[in-house]
Amino acid sequence: MWLRMNNKEPRDKESSAERTSRKLLKQEGPMDALQLATHIGITRMAVRQHLYNLQSQKLVQFSEEARAMGRPAKVWKLTTEANRLFPDGHAELSVRLIDSMREAFGEEGLDKLLDIRNRKMVQQYLKEAPGSLSLKEQLEALAELRTAEGYMAEIAVNPDGSFLFVEKHCPICEAAQICSGICRKEQEMLQQVLGEDVEVERTGHILSGQARCTYRIQQAASTELHGMEG
16 A cells, blocks of 8 residues: 555655646756756756656657766757647637638638727727727737737847837637638737837747747837937
8 A cells, every 4th residue: 555655645745846837947948957957846856757658648748958078968949749738729629610610601701800809809908908908008908918818928128228029828729720801910919019110020830840839019209209309
């Protein structure tokens, strides 16, 4: 009896550590074993065991990164297969609905439906992240709204004063894979919420194989010039 209970406990701990590792890799991006061990509070050897177990499930993969001293380090990241472990926005249902809408209305009709979806999203976001806020405050409010929807969104300030709007997860990824218009509309939605005096440029894209979707956001040059003249 004692042996069975004692053997079960490490497996429970391993499962918890693996979930934490996956979450960290999703939130922080690629990390080596030492970085993960520091965040989790366990040994580097234990982290390696968890990572190799996740690798056997095809949930993580590594690339070697040269270091100033010693051998290259293994830097781990999630695979696309790992997306199924995070919120998926009812992926299967979404995919079937898109297929049905495409069959019923054609590409033009599907595009119009996406326009309607976007318009409602813009209206909803502007209630919670109105244009009367500063750009930084508006982005922070928008990141909070998107995080509640499963996008794991946050903002960062670039050295030049522009902002980086980061979405670490795409809960509608499966749907976006069969309907590229969804991603295009996402950028249009951000532009409409932030207004014409703000420039929105996509700099990272999960569907292109990158770890996250990122947008570089800044006041339009003409707006900044007008503010200086005023």
